[in-house]
Amino acid sequence: MADTTSTNTSVxxxxxxxxxxxxxxxxxxxxxxxxxxxxxxxxIKFTRIRQVELHQHIETLLIDLQRIxxxxxxxxxxxxxxxxxxxxxxRVMVINNILHNAQFEGFGNCKGAGLLHRLHLSLLHLDxxxxxxxxHFDHLCQERYSSVxxxxxxxxxxxxxxEQDLGVINSTMPxxxxxxxxxxxxxxxxxxxCLETPALCLGVDINPVACHCTQITAQKNGSxxxxxxxxxxxxLLGRLESSIDxxxxxxxxxxxxxxxxxxxxxxxSWADILTNDQFSxxxxxxxxxxxxxxxxxxxxxxxxx
Amino acid sequence: xxLLTHNLMSxxxxxxxxxxxPLKLTARDVKVSEVDFNKDFIVRILPKLDWEALCQAVESIxxxxxxxRSLDPDFNFEADTEFLKKAxxxxxxxxxxxxxxxxxxxxxxxxITDGIPNMLLNEDxx
Numbered sequence: 426m427a428d429t430t431s432t433n434t435s436v437x438x439x440x441x442x443x444x445x446x447x448x449x450x451x452x453x454x455x456x457x458x459x460x461x462x463x464x465x466x467x468x469i470k471f472t473r474i475r476q477v478e479l480h481q482h483i484e485t486l487l488i489d490l491q492r493i494x495x496x497x498x499x500x501x502x503x504x505x506x507x508x509x510x511x512x513x514x515x516r517v518m519v520i521n522n523i524l525h526n527a528q529f530e531g532f533g534n535c536k537g538a539g540l541l542h543r544l545h546l547s548l549l550h551l552d553x554x555x556x557x558x559x560x561h562f563d564h565l566c567q568e569r570y571s572s573v574x575x576x577x578x579x580x581x582x583x584x585x586x587x588e589q590d591l592g593v594i595n596s597t598m599p600x601x602x603x604x605x606x607x608x609x610x611x612x613x614x615x616x617x618x619c620l621e622t623p624a625l626c627l628g629v630d631i632n633p634v635a636c637h638c639t640q641i642t643a644q645k646n647g648s649x650x651x652x653x654x655x656x657x658x659x660x661l662l663g664r665l666e667s668s669i670d671x672x673x674x675x676x677x678x679x680x681x682x683x684x685x686x687x688x689x690x691x692x693x694s695w696a697d698i699l700t701n702d703q704f705s706x707x708x709x710x711x712x713x714x715x716x717x718x719x720x721x722x723x724x725x726x727x728x729x730x
Numbered sequence: 731x732x733l734l735t736h737n738l739m740s741x742x743x744x745x746x747x748x749x750x751x752p753l754k755l756t757a758r759d760v761k762v763s764e765v766d767f768n769k770d771f772i773v774r775i776l777p778k779l780d781w782e783a784l785c786q787a788v789e790s791i792x793x794x795x796x797x798x799r800s801l802d803p804d805f806n807f808e809a810d811t812e813f814l815k816k817a818x819x820x821x822x823x824x825x826x827x828x829x830x831x832x833x834x835x836x837x838x839x840x841x842i843t844d845g846i847p848n849m850l851l852n853e854d855x856x
Contacts, residue, residue, distance in 0.1 A: 598774075600771070600774055600775055600778070601738075601778075622768070622770070622771065623766070623768045623771040624771070625732070625734055625735065625738075625775070627735065627738075631850070633846075633848060633850075636846045637844060637846065640844070640845065640846065649765070651731060651732050651734075651735040651845075652845070652846045653731075653735070653739070653846065653847055653849060654846055654847065654848040654849060654850060655743075655848075655849035655850060656743070656849075656850060656851070656856075664737075664738045664739060664740045664751055665738050665739075668738070668778050
């Protein structure tokens with residue numbers, strides 16, 4: 426795929442405007458590639474269906490395992506397996522996401538090659554030990570946490586991105602790590618656990634239930650996280666200015682009615698688009714100099730996808 | 731809420747507040763749990779803190795230790811492990827489970843419940 430692009434570019438360089446030879450050549454190449462592209466698309470469709478099935482299987486298996494461990498009076502330890510399954514689930518979700526994007530973007534451009542490359546990498550790592558384990562979040566199914574954003578594809582993708590950069594993060598020996606909109610607390614808890622040097626891990630969320638949930642997630646996973654219930658970056662004004670070493674932010678990306686911003690709980694967490702923009706405009710100055718590279722937000726995820 | 735976190739917070743998000751620091755701390759319930767001492771961490775975090783505000787906070791929750799009220803700029807704390815251990819204790823091991831934070835300028839109170847300070851404001855206060 427990359428070859429096609431380079432040929433096109435060189436022809437482009439030589440000529441300007443109308444060029445029948447170039448058009449003919451381009452058409453020829455496109456026609457030549459089309460059957461393969463169609464085939465790949467067909468395969469992707471098939472793989473995606475399989476992935477979804479696999480995902481469902483893993484989920485039922487997880488539930489079964491949980492049920493067994495609950496029903497089993499004998500001290501049968503499934504913990505390890507549940508952990509492995511959760512990690513695999515995360516990987517499957519990420520691959521699914523890449524496939525989805527591949528299908529969405531189509532293979533007519535060179536992006537397809539990049540996506541395929543990422544897919545290949547993800548598949549290679551499927552069997553690897555996950556460095557950054559997905560924290561347990563079984564307690565999230567409790568009714569009281571129904572208003573907390575459950576870890577989904579974006580959370581897992583964020584965990585993956587953090588995992589990839591874990592070496593870099595650790596090499597800078599961060600002192601203060603902050604996650605804005607920590608929700609279930611899965612991301613900040615996971616990070617807190619794999620830092621090699623001690624650091625203050627802070628989680629901030631506008632939703633009081635989410636704050637509580639983050640605390641429980643951290644406790645259950647042996648991670649030390651301090652939680653503050655507050656409105657986005659407002660707390661960053663003043664004292665925390667230029668002292669944050671790692672800033673994690675997975676902002677809401679669903680466009681919502683402005684009225685929803687006033688509703689408490691989850692709708693409000695999702696609807697803070699306006700503040701969100703203000704935040705991304707200002708956050709450059711909030712992090713400590715020299716650590717500016719380590720901002721993890723959906724922007725990074727978008728790039729990643 | 732750790733006293734380290736308290737030292738990094740302010741109430742500057744309230745309309746009209748200039749510094750909003752330090753937040754006056756009152757505690758109903760305090761928990762002390764053991765956290766591994768890491769000398770390097772304390773040495774590196776100290777320059778980021780407001781020492782006097784920390785001492786005030788420690789006193790206000792009745793965890794008074796013999797910490798120096800102010801830090802002499804010439805004080806070589808890196809070499810004083812005893813001092814660093816005390817600082818570690820108040821920064822990392824003491825946690826306020828329930829109580830209140832009060833804005834020094836407006837007197838606005840923010841509750842701390844289950845160790846989580848609630849800094850949310852009403853629409854008209856922002």
